Amino acid sequence: MPTSIVHIGSVTIGGGSPISVQTMTKTDTRNVDETVAQIREISAAGCDIVRVAVPDCKAADALAEIVPQSPLPIIADIHFDHKLALKAVKNGVCGLRINPGNIGSRERVKAVAEACAGAGIPIRIGVNAGSLEKELLEQYGATPEAMVESAARHIRYLEELNFTDIKVSLKASDVARTVAACRLFAKRFGYPQHIGVTEAGTEHTGLIKSYIGIGALLLDGIGDTIRVSLTADPVKEVLAGREILRALGLLPDVPKFVSCPTCGRLDFNIRKYAPIIEKEVEKLGGNITVAVMGCAVNGPGEAKEADVALCGARGYAGIYKKGKLVAKTGEENLVETFMKVVKEVLAEEEGERI
Amino acid sequence: MPTSIVHIGSVTIGGGSPISVQTMTKTDTRNVDETVAQIREISAAGCDIVRVAVPDCKAADALAEIVPQSPLPIIADIHFDHKLALKAVKNGVCGLRINPGNIGSRERVKAVAEACAGAGIPIRIGVNAGSLEKELLEQYGATPEAMVESAARHIRYLEELNFTDIKVSLKASDVARTVAACRLFAKRFGYPQHIGVTEAGTEHTGLIKSYIGIGALLLDGIGDTIRVSLTADPVKEVLAGREILRALGLLPDVPKFVSCPTCGRLDFNIRKYAPIIEKEVEKLGGNITVAVMGCAVNGPGEAKEADVALCGARGYAGIYKKGKLVAKTGEENLVETFMKVVKEVLAEEEGERI
Numbered sequence: 001m002p003t004s005i006v007h008i009g010s011v012t013i014g015g016g017s018p019i020s021v022q023t024m025t026k027t028d029t030r031n032v033d034e035t036v037a038q039i040r041e042i043s044a045a046g047c048d049i050v051r052v053a054v055p056d057c058k059a060a061d062a063l064a065e066i067v068p069q070s071p072l073p074i075i076a077d078i079h080f081d082h083k084l085a086l087k088a089v090k091n092g093v094c095g096l097r098i099n100p101g102n103i104g105s106r107e108r109v110k111a112v113a114e115a116c117a118g119a120g121i122p123i124r125i126g127v128n129a130g131s132l133e134k135e136l137l138e139q140y141g142a143t144p145e146a147m148v149e150s151a152a153r154h155i156r157y158l159e160e161l162n163f164t165d166i167k168v169s170l171k172a173s174d175v176a177r178t179v180a181a182c183r184l185f186a187k188r189f190g191y192p193q194h195i196g197v198t199e200a201g202t203e204h205t206g207l208i209k210s211y212i213g214i215g216a217l218l219l220d221g222i223g224d225t226i227r228v229s230l231t232a233d234p235v236k237e238v239l240a241g242r243e244i245l246r247a248l249g250l251l252p253d254v255p256k257f258v259s260c261p262t263c264g265r266l267d268f269n270i271r272k273y274a275p276i277i278e279k280e281v282e283k284l285g286g287n288i289t290v291a292v293m294g295c296a297v298n299g300p301g302e303a304k305e306a307d308v309a310l311c312g313a314r315g316y317a318g319i320y321k322k323g324k325l326v327a328k329t330g331e332e333n334l335v336e337t338f339m340k341v342v343k344e345v346l347a348e349e350e351g352e353r354i
Numbered sequence: 355m356p357t358s359i360v361h362i363g364s365v366t367i368g369g370g371s372p373i374s375v376q377t378m379t380k381t382d383t384r385n386v387d388e389t390v391a392q393i394r395e396i397s398a399a400g401c402d403i404v405r406v407a408v409p410d411c412k413a414a415d416a417l418a419e420i421v422p423q424s425p426l427p428i429i430a431d432i433h434f435d436h437k438l439a440l441k442a443v444k445n446g447v448c449g450l451r452i453n454p455g456n457i458g459s460r461e462r463v464k465a466v467a468e469a470c471a472g473a474g475i476p477i478r479i480g481v482n483a484g485s486l487e488k489e490l491l492e493q494y495g496a497t498p499e500a501m502v503e504s505a506a507r508h509i510r511y512l513e514e515l516n517f518t519d520i521k522v523s524l525k526a527s528d529v530a531r532t533v534a535a536c537r538l539f540a541k542r543f544g545y546p547q548h549i550g551v552t553e554a555g556t557e558h559t560g561l562i563k564s565y566i567g568i569g570a571l572l573l574d575g576i577g578d579t580i581r582v583s584l585t586a587d588p589v590k591e592v593l594a595g596r597e598i599l600r601a602l603g604l605l606p607d608v609p610k611f612v613s614c615p616t617c618g619r620l621d622f623n624i625r626k627y628a629p630i631i632e633k634e635v636e637k638l639g640g641n642i643t644v645a646v647m648g649c650a651v652n653g654p655g656e657a658k659e660a661d662v663a664l665c666g667a668r669g670y671a672g673i674y675k676k677g678k679l680v681a682k683t684g685e686e687n688l689v690e691t692f693m694k695v696v697k698e699v700l701a702e703e704e705g706e707r708i
Contacts, residue, residue, distance in 0.1 A: 026625075029618035053618030077617065079651050130647075130655030142659060173612040173645070173656060175602060179573055199614040199647065199656060202629045206613070208565055208601040215566030216573055219533055229615035231628040231646070237615070247562040248529060258527040259560070260553040261583035261591070263431065264383035264407030271380075274585040275556050291527070292585070293484075293553065297433055301484030302527060302553060305496060 003192040003224055006122035006167050008049050009073025009094040013224045014192030019250055020048035020225040021241035023234040029059035036069045043071040045238040051075040060084045063091035082108040089115040097124040100157035113163040122165040125154040128198055129172035144181035151185060166191050171198035175213040182217050192224035206230045207240055214244050255281045258291040258302055265295040268312025273334055280339050286346045307345045310338055357546040357578055360476035360521050362403050363427025363448040367521060367578045368546030373604055374402035374579040375595035377588040383413035390423045397425040399592040405429040414438045417445035436462040443469040451478040454511035467517040476519040479508040482552055483526035498535035505539060520545050525552035529567040536571050546578035560584045561594055568598050609635045612645040612656055619649040622666025627688055634693050640700045661699045664692055
């Protein structure tokens, strides 16, 4: 079942919309110039939404200057203090991340929910295994069950106020708990999910934890917007997020590329040509599948499934268009011949679309 | 339910054994020196098992020289020709990868099964979406169902000969089909699985497809041995395989490292110190969890779950041992102070083990 829909500025999240990529600025939010500069960088890297931490009043004030300069819709990340939330909404953010259960009285929650409803902006409830409520920890430990129960409580606070413009995240610093919590949540709730492995670590292992956790969930159809968390430059987080979408074929108009690992059966030097062809095909873009294969064991099968394929044979390469052999070539002119066929296919598909 | 067990030389696969990492040589198998040199390289990178393609009689003959020089158990990868399989077994390989349905008559399959049984070595049935049987393709298309049905056929060939020393792989060049096929197989069969995304592509996207596909399956408890396939150096495949195991906490005696992405709430320059601490902790090894956190929102929670944690506060770092604050330090002496606590924990755990 598709999740419900929320809007962060012009970006639609949930209900089967394209998966958006987000990250968080790592500058001091009170430093407007640095923060805006970082937002521009991550926007250029392909980010859809940016979140900024608002730890104090000065940071909330800075939003008044940051928001109008930002090329991306901004979400304010706030803990504990509902006044910062109210100020952030007033200063034009497109969404809040705040856990209603942490900001005190029902009156305070109500004030925040009313402000968001008035501005037409959603609230993300962001549950982290590292900051669960004490009584849930005592009852469940820091388990997926405790994480979902925590989300359920925060959701109840808002639903009781008839506020349902909600997005939820459930994150742990290990992949297994993160994935289990998000799966459990998806069984119980229809709210869209922001997914990511939190505090995944440095680029060294954090990237791989993020690839696996976010990837496994997206494969299940869970996750409406994604955030890779690394102790590193936020541009790297954005690029990693986009790589995940690309690897799963979730980026529109990005070619799919298949190439064999090569082995002792290799009939043609594809290790040299695969990266070259990949780059050339990516330059063109378009929704096509390209395969570069070294021998006749899996080559012909992959050629059948690809729009354009190269299959190494003894001393030459066969080039296939939609599974049919259309050219044989040596290394000379290989890339040119291959790309000519790619362009033909793209032109034909363009023609069909018109 | 645990899978059944097979042995590849001294490596046990299945039944809950540690997940082994394998790759394939990319040299011409007939070139003994080059092939042995490559096996040594991948062994040094942490590989557990190596596969070599045996496309012809000379390659099968070369095994007689390669096997005694190899630091790793060798699996011969053979297609279509049962005589190559018989020769490989005679030449001392520790396993075969061959699809019984592809090598002709029942007599031929029987000869191979008997040779393997005599040598006490298993057979891997390796189903690839790119080389499915024509009639299965017609009935199902190149779907997970067709892949599992193909495996079932090959298994039947061997089971009818009372040969059950079997391992199976089901691979496609896209993540979703690979994962779906392996899940479907695990529901129907108890044989151990060799998992991987085949022809995943170049390092550019192939790595990420492999991380996601292999990682998602391992998270489900599926997969007994893994192979990352890249159009690249096999050493990179081995390192990537090990990275996946590390990211999921499946490598023994490798510390788990948690560090926050930092944000506008950052109280301490952890981006500088997280990679340094990570490296120092890795040098020591050991089964501990270490967290490096920038602020008080998730810091204390992660500190509670970690054996040793650093949590940034205004201008200093709190160092926690098993959730208890044991030191406060500035940047000076930070790494030394942290590592002293790490060593204490390791020594205490070592003491408990003795």
